[in-house]
Amino acid sequence: MKRPELISRILIVAGILLAVGAPLFLWARTPLIHARMAEDGGWNPDVIQAETGKPLHLKLTSDDVVHGFAVGQMDMQSVDILPGKVTEITLTFDKPGIYTFFCTRWCGLNHWRMRGTIEVTGGWISSPQGAHPSLLLFPSTFLSTWTLTLRTTRLLFQMKSHQQ
Amino acid sequence: MNRIELTRIPFIKNTLKSRYPQLAVFIVMLVGYIFAILAGLIGTPVGSHNFSIVFVWIAWWAILILVAVPFFGRGWCAVCPIPLPGEWLQRGAVLAPPDKRPKWLNLRVPKMFRNIWMQNISFLLLALFSSVLLTTPNITGIVLAAMLFAAIGLSAIFERRAFCRYLCPVGGFIGLYSQTAPIELRIKDKQVCVKCEGKPCYNGSDAGYGCPWDVFPGGMTKNTFCGLCMECIRTCPHDNIAINLRPFSADLAKPSTRMDEAFKAFIMLGSAIIYAGVLLGPWGSFKDAAYNVGSGAWFIYATVFLATIFIVLPGLFTLGIMTTKGRQSLKQRFMSLSTALIPLGLMFWVAFSLSFVLTNASYILAALSDPLGLGWNLFGTANAAWQPMLTTILAPAQTLALVVGLVWSARTAQKVNEAGASTIPVIVYCFVATSIMLWLLL
Numbered sequence: 001m002k003r004p005e006l007i008s009r010i011l012i013v014a015g016i017l018l019a020v021g022a023p024l025f026l027w028a029r030t031p032l033i034h035a036r037m038a039e040d041g042g043w044n045p046d047v048i049q050a051e052t053g054k055p056l057h058l059k060l061t062s063d064d065v066v067h068g069f070a071v072g073q074m075d076m077q078s079v080d081i082l083p084g085k086v087t088e089i090t091l092t093f094d095k096p097g098i099y100t101f102f103c104t105r106w107c108g109l110n111h112w113r114m115r116g117t118i119e120v121t122g123g124w125i126s127s128p129q130g131a132h133p134s135l136l137l138f139p140s141t142f143l144s145t146w147t148l149t150l151r152t153t154r155l156l157f158q159m160k161s162h163q164q
Numbered sequence: 165m166n167r168i169e170l171t172r173i174p175f176i177k178n179t180l181k182s183r184y185p186q187l188a189v190f191i192v193m194l195v196g197y198i199f200a201i202l203a204g205l206i207g208t209p210v211g212s213h214n215f216s217i218v219f220v221w222i223a224w225w226a227i228l229i230l231v232a233v234p235f236f237g238r239g240w241c242a243v244c245p246i247p248l249p250g251e252w253l254q255r256g257a258v259l260a261p262p263d264k265r266p267k268w269l270n271l272r273v274p275k276m277f278r279n280i281w282m283q284n285i286s287f288l289l290l291a292l293f294s295s296v297l298l299t300t301p302n303i304t305g306i307v308l309a310a311m312l313f314a315a316i317g318l319s320a321i322f323e324r325r326a327f328c329r330y331l332c333p334v335g336g337f338i339g340l341y342s343q344t345a346p347i348e349l350r351i352k353d354k355q356v357c358v359k360c361e362g363k364p365c366y367n368g369s370d371a372g373y374g375c376p377w378d379v380f381p382g383g384m385t386k387n388t389f390c391g392l393c394m395e396c397i398r399t400c401p402h403d404n405i406a407i408n409l410r411p412f413s414a415d416l417a418k419p420s421t422r423m424d425e426a427f428k429a430f431i432m433l434g435s436a437i438i439y440a441g442v443l444l445g446p447w448g449s450f451k452d453a454a455y456n457v458g459s460g461a462w463f464i465y466a467t468v469f470l471a472t473i474f475i476v477l478p479g480l481f482t483l484g485i486m487t488t489k490g491r492q493s494l495k496q497r498f499m500s501l502s503t504a505l506i507p508l509g510l511m512f513w514v515a516f517s518l519s520f521v522l523t524n525a526s527y528i529l530a531a532l533s534d535p536l537g538l539g540w541n542l543f544g545t546a547n548a549a550w551q552p553m554l555t556t557i558l559a560p561a562q563t564l565a566l567v568v569g570l571v572w573s574a575r576t577a578q579k580v581n582e583a584g585a586s587t588i589p590v591i592v593y594c595f596v597a598t599s600i601m602l603w604l605l606l
Contacts, residue, residue, distance in 0.1 A: 001260070008187060008258040012248070015191045019198035023536060027206045030538045059539055063209045084213025085547075086539025 033060045035067040035081050035103065038110035043101070046116035053125045056091045056118070068104030071118065073097075078104035091118075094125040167408040169352075171397070180394045180407065183259055186243070194245035197308065199535070204305020208537025212550070214301040215535030218527045220308070221298050226521040228338075229513050237345030238338055242392040246312055247328055250319030251376070261370045268320040273330055273378075279424040283336030284431055288473070290333050291435050292466050295442070295454035325376040328391060335391075340428045341510045342387040343415035348408050349381070349390050349397075356404045357382030365396035365405070372398035381405060386415045388425070413507060413572065419500035419580035426502035427478070433505050433597065434473035436512035440604040444519055481505075484589030501590050504577035508594050511569025512601055515562040519605060522558055526551045562605050570598045 034044045040063075050056040060069055062081045070078035071091065081087050093099070103114035171177045179185050196219075204216035211217040232240045252258050256267045290297060290307065297303050315327035328335050351357050357365075365381050368374035375381065377391040381400075384390060397405045420426055442450045442465075453461035478498075485497050492500065526548060533546035540546065554561075573594045577587040 004184075005257060005260045009252075011191055012194070012252070012258065015195040016198060016249075019195040020202060023199060023202045023206065027536060027538065032538065061208060061537060061539070084208045084210030084537045086534075086537070088539065 030059065032086065033058055035060060035062045035069070035107075035114075036064050037108035038113040039108060040064065042114045043116040048101075048116065048118045050091070050093055050118050050120045052093050052096055052120055052122035054092070054122075056093070058089050058091065060087045060089065061085065065107050066105050067107050067114070069101060070104045072100040072102065074099065080105065093118075093120040096120050096122055096124070167348075167410045170347075170407045170409060171405070176407070177397075180397050183398070186394065187258070189243045190245055190248050193243055194248055197245045197312070201305045201308045201312070203536055204301040204303075204308065206536065207301055209301055210537060211299045211301055212524070212527050213531060213534065213537045215531050216301045216304045216308070217299065218524075218531035219535075220304060222521060222524050223528050225517060226525070228334075229517045230521070233338055233341045233345065234510065234514070235345060235347070236392075237342030237347055237387045238335075238390060238392045239345075239347070240338060241328065241335060242394065244328075246315045246332070247319070247325045247376070249312070250316040250327065251325070253316060254319040254323075255373065262368045262373050266323075270323045271321055273322050273326050277330055279422070280330070280336050280339070280428055281424045282331050283333060284424060284428055286331055286333040287336055287431065287435075288470070291431075292469060293457055294439070295451065296457055298443075299455075324374070324378050325391070329377055329389065336428060337432050339388040340425060340432065340506060342390075344413040344507055344510055345387060346410055346412050346414075348387055348410055348414070349392055349394075350384065350406060350408060351381050352404050352406050354382065356402045360402060360404075364399040364401060369399050369401070371401070374399070385418060388415075413576065416503055416506060416576045417579050419503045421496075421499055423495075423499055426499045427474075429502045429505040429509055430477045430481070431473050432509040433512060434469075434477050436509060436516050437597070437601055437604065438469055438472060440512075440516050440519075440601060444516070445604060481590075481593055484593050487589055488586045490585035497585075500580055501577060501587075503580045504573045504587075504590050504594065507572035507576055508569045508597065511565045511572065512597075515565040515569075515601065515605055518558060518562055518565065522554050523552045524550075525553050559606055563602065566598050566602055566605075570594055 033048070036042060036044065048056070048058070058069075060079070060081045062083045062085070064083060066083065067081040068078045069081055069087070069089065070076060074091070076091075079087050079089055097120055099118040099120060101116050101118060103111055105111070107114065171180065200216045200220055203214055207214045207216065228240055254268060254270075256263055293303075297307060311327075311332070314331065315325075318326040318331065357363075360382075362369070363380065363382070364371065364374070366374050366379075372395050375396060376393050377389055379389050381390075381396045397407075420429075441447070442454050449461075450465070453459070453465040456462050481502070482494070482498055485501055486494065488497075490497055527550060529543075529545040529548040533543045533548075534540045574587070574591045577590040577594070581587045581590075
């Protein structure tokens, strides 16, 4: 085989391998949490593992409409998750347990069903604040009121669906 | 205006004759094509942020319909990467001189398929699912992959580029509209071809392969089936092949004599009108019907789509030309006068494409920096906001395109019409179609 032919073949094969391999490699190394309307599957994955004291880096993206992300039992501001965009957030847990995360945007009829859990293992980390995210933007009193409103709304929906 | 032979310029001639520049472009295109497939399959399902949707249906489409086809005819086919893997398989080499023994089955495509009906069908298949195809990355990825594998499979069974020549849904309309382009590949002297032994441009030689598009350049009078692969420039032992600049629509002076090509003109004209109504119009129910594939509404949409293309548009055209008398049969006049719809259809597509390309072009910047929707920012443009471009000139540009199309079609109708017969029905037909398109777009 002549040299130009060999080089051409190598270039084509290398190009194909690059075009296939590079995106697959990078895609596999970028775990995303996908948000979809509850009717289409909700959070994926909907169970996340974490350890106390170790920062949990989450990359969230929406596959359909604007969603929001917040974790119950934590003083944190909810973050918006835009379609096709990636939102990054870092959480640190001081106490082990099962935390619920949920959508904070009115994303669809079953919005209130859009929940997942973060299973935090490990020992207690002493902290005057308790569990906290690295992203603390709103006063906890505001968040408590907001969480209460959200829970009341959920209860109303649950009651309505029971009645139906 | 006489033709200007571009291959007289040594740089152009040497560039076209050498395989390396074309191969380099092929490889880059192939990498991009495969990346588009992967992006469609594993990237974000949000179409406006996925490389496959943004680069195939916005960037590539804009280049194809606004630049490549009107000015370079089948210029896209000259660099399209789809045939590259199949040709390597078929020839057993990328650059080396052709082997005398065929590597695979090397069958001739059956005569009944040696036309563009299969291309008409493949285009319509995509057109019927276009609302989903144009917005859903994984469907785009699957379709792109299917085209690549179909080309490879057909290369193993049939000789030459059977996929490009007879099946490619894009190649069909590029071929039709390439007749309007101001560029052509033609022989310089017919007598040289008559006397040439072995016809290496068609059969191949040590210098290169026989025409991959199954065209004998010596008999070529139209751009329709010449893929501008430049193989004949390399194989011609008499330096008798030229690339010429010529007036726009030079091929249209020779009217169409084929029913498959006549219907292609109606398919393209009808598709542009329907797309303008469904994709750009204000009717939500039309969009829902087109998007919800398999639903009752979609079947109605598909029926209306096909009826418009195969019955309404050709039927009204036939009724129009029936009112005129001529020496040719009605069928001949139908095929011949349908040539007038080629420039009209092209300008309909230009006007339609201007609308969605200028509206959505800003997505290109974001998709360039984050092609898979994984949160990258390669060029710092990942967060570029969506911003419609050149909105102030959009309507005038579309109007201008449609008016140019109408005038161009009227001129073409006069050229292809037999002496003595009236072209008024064809011009009225084109005028009504243009008015409908203008109403839909504006």
